[in-house]
Amino acid sequence: MSVETLVFDAKDELVSTAARRFVDLVTAAQRDRGVASVVLTGGSNGIAILAELAADSGSIDWSRVDIYWGDDRFVPADDSERNYGQAVGALLNSVPVDPDRVHPMAPSDGPLGDDIDAAAADYAAVLAANSADGVAPNFDLHLLGMGGEGHINSLFPHTAATAETVKSVVAVEDSPKPPPRRITLTLPVVNRSRAVWFLVAGADKAEAVAAAHAGADPADWPCAGAHGTEETIWFLDDGAASTLPG
Numbered sequence: 001m002s003v004e005t006l007v008f009d010a011k012d013e014l015v016s017t018a019a020r021r022f023v024d025l026v027t028a029a030q031r032d033r034g035v036a037s038v039v040l041t042g043g044s045n046g047i048a049i050l051a052e053l054a055a056d057s058g059s060i061d062w063s064r065v066d067i068y069w070g071d072d073r074f075v076p077a078d079d080s081e082r083n084y085g086q087a088v089g090a091l092l093n094s095v096p097v098d099p100d101r102v103h104p105m106a107p108s109d110g111p112l113g114d115d116i117d118a119a120a121a122d123y124a125a126v127l128a129a130n131s132a133d134g135v136a137p138n139f140d141l142h143l144l145g146m147g148g149e150g151h152i153n154s155l156f157p158h159t160a161a162t163a164e165t166v167k168s169v170v171a172v173e174d175s176p177k178p179p180p181r182r183i184t185l186t187l188p189v190v191n192r193s194r195a196v197w198f199l200v201a202g203a204d205k206a207e208a209v210a211a212a213h214a215g216a217d218p219a220d221w222p223c224a225g226a227h228g229t230e231e232t233i234w235f236l237d238d239g240a241a242s243t244l245p246g
């Protein structure tokens with residue numbers, strides 16, 4: 001398994017390079033396996049890469065991409081905080097995806113109602129139904145943003161969600177970052193991904209980046225617990241890389 005750290009002068013360059021490599025990875029996965037599976041993330045860079053991909057939408061056969069989410073905020077379907085809605089606005093409305101291959105997490109006003117545990121269990125069932133082993137797919141790519149305290153998806157430091165080793169998807173009711181109610185994939189499922197890419201910009205994230213590179217305990221720094229089975233790439237701007245040795 002390779003670990004690569006790429007540092008860019010500016011966030012725009014980070015995002016455009018990640019988008020180019022996204023096209024290459026998806027194209028290679030489709031060549032090798034027919035269909036590519038990607039896990040999207042929210043946050044600033046997670047949405048910026050989708051907007052970049054929308055600008056170059058002809059490079060990928062989107063009808064052969066399975067799309068999942070690493071986490072979402074458990075809010076009504078039309079709430080602007082929803083990662084799914086942001087992805088639709090940035091990319092999915094602009095490209096010819098197969099609706100049957102797009103797998104959003106349930107909103108709080110959907111058919112499952114406001115039952116967050118039922119919504120998490122429903123997403124676990126979606127992952128299981130689309131897997132070879134009844135647990136979850138081996139995603140070709142899992143994109144990750146990261147918070148300054150090292151959270152990825154909705155896995156925050158010193159929480160049961162981050163410590164989860166059995167369930168593939170869990171509910172979070174007290175996220176320290178608003179909104180408080182979220183649904184998230186757990187680390188064992190993130191770590192089924194062939195490729196895990198961190199998209200991280202800003203000096204406020206530098207301490208977490210350094211902790212992950214130093215092999216910190218994922219309980220303290222959840223970002224330290226995410227790895228691809230084939231590759232892990234850190235796409236960083238100068239600020240996020242500012243405390244890395246060398």
Ligand SMILES: O=C1O[C@H](COP(=O)(O)O)[C@@H](O)[C@H](O)[C@H]1O
Pocket residue numbers: 041042043044045046071072073083144145146147148151152153154177
């Ligand atoms: O709350 C969340 O935050 C992270 C990181 O967001 P950023 O704006 O600091 O880049 C994001 O990846 C995650 O999906 C989201 O729900």
